[in-house]
Amino acid sequence: MSASDQLDGPFQKRFVAMGDSFTEGMADIDPSSPNGVRGWADRVAGQLMSNDSSWGYANLAVRGKKLEQVFDEQLDPAVGLQPTLVTIYAGGNDILRPTVNVDALMERYRWGVEKLMSTGARVVLFTGFDSGQAPLFKATRGRTAIYNEHVRKIAADFELDLVDFWHMRQFQDWRYWDVDRMHLGIAGHMLMAKEVLKVLGEKDEIGDPEVEDSPPVSLPERLRSELTWTRDYFYPWLKRRVTRTSSGDDMSPKYPRLTSRVW
Incomplete structure (x- = not known):
């Protein structure tokens, strides 16, 4: 092109x-x-x-x-x-x-x-x-x-x-x-x-x-949060590293051509 x-x-x-x-x-x-x-x-x-x-x-x-x-x-x-x-x-x-x-x-x-x-x-x-x-x-x-x-x-x-x-x-x-x-x-x-x-x-x-103050959390809530993060974010990230895949595979740039409008 x-x-x-x-x-x-x-x-x-x-x-x-x-x-x-x-x-x-x-x-x-x-x-x-x-x-x-x-x-x-x-x-x-x-x-x-x-x-x-x-x-x-x-x-x-x-x-x-x-x-x-x-x-x-x-x-x-x-x-x-x-x-x-x-x-x-x-x-x-x-x-x-x-x-x-x-x-x-x-x-x-x-x-x-x-x-x-x-x-x-x-x-x-x-x-x-x-x-x-x-x-x-x-x-x-x-x-x-x-x-x-x-x-x-x-x-x-x-x-x-x-x-x-x-x-x-x-x-x-x-x-x-x-x-x-x-x-x-x-x-x-x-x-x-x-x-x-x-x-x-x-x-x-x-x-x-604006950022809101984080509410105090109990130890059980903190542990549940860590488990959720590990399951939802860390393991998928680690799997991509091991399998040498990327979250951007098959994705295209947002604005590959010049635009005068940003949505």
């Missing part, structure tokens, strides 16, 4: 979001949105369009994708959309695998970022979340720290914008996360959208997310 075939309108500014479930918007449930989720990137796009009607938006992110898959499947389509702004977060799913060579992985990441920069677009990178307080993922904290050092070096080398997820201490409050404990919830995606708009220097009219 040629670049001209991919462009839906005469957009003067074009925001293309690349990545995995984080950027697709997992757990920000919205039945009216493609794939049934909204997410921080959609919220940023909506605000950009409110600020300036010349923006178009595409979201190529698909849940479960590893870094190589993100660049293999999304890089050429992103370049074809002639972006003026690109956000990219990839590598979180690699870090969670039993073994990973983070240094080698980030050589590919640097290559992909350079390809995106060659379009002339403003490129925005993300560090990974500090999982030190997350029971399921705290063992991967060291890997994420190495990943982040590479991201910071690439951002510094090329003078790129950086959304520093690692140092956003407000996300240590688990009320911003979904019940699956793996993805941001609605309030978390709202907060992340505000953080990205801050980095972009754009006007932000997104309301402050």
Whole structure:
């Protein structure tokens, strides 16, 4: 498909979001949105369009994708959309695998970022979340720290914008996360959208997310909750790791073409 075939309108500014479930918007449930989720990137796009009607938006992110898959499947389509702004977060799913060579992985990441920069677009990178307080993922904290050092070096080398997820201490409050404990919830995606708009220097009219105080729970209730989470979320996640399948298999990007409307 040629670049001209991919462009839906005469957009003067074009925001293309690349990545995995984080950027697709997992757990920000919205039945009216493609794939049934909204997410921080959609919220940023909506605000950009409110600020300036010349923006178009595409979201190529698909849940479960590893870094190589993100660049293999999304890089050429992103370049074809002639972006003026690109956000990219990839590598979180690699870090969670039993073994990973983070240094080698980030050589590919640097290559992909350079390809995106060659379009002339403003490129925005993300560090990974500090999982030190997350029971399921705290063992991967060291890997994420190495990943982040590479991201910071690439951002510094090329003078790129950086959304520093690692140092956003407000996300240590688990009320911003979904019940699956793996993805941001609605309030978390709202907060992340505000953080990205801050980095972009754009006007932000997104309301402050509201989180409710967690009611006290008894020990039996806590145990039942842990059993439910293990059955409904941890075991399916573990099974996908063992069988080398992905929640994004057979799924398509939400907005593969530029649009001027975010549902």
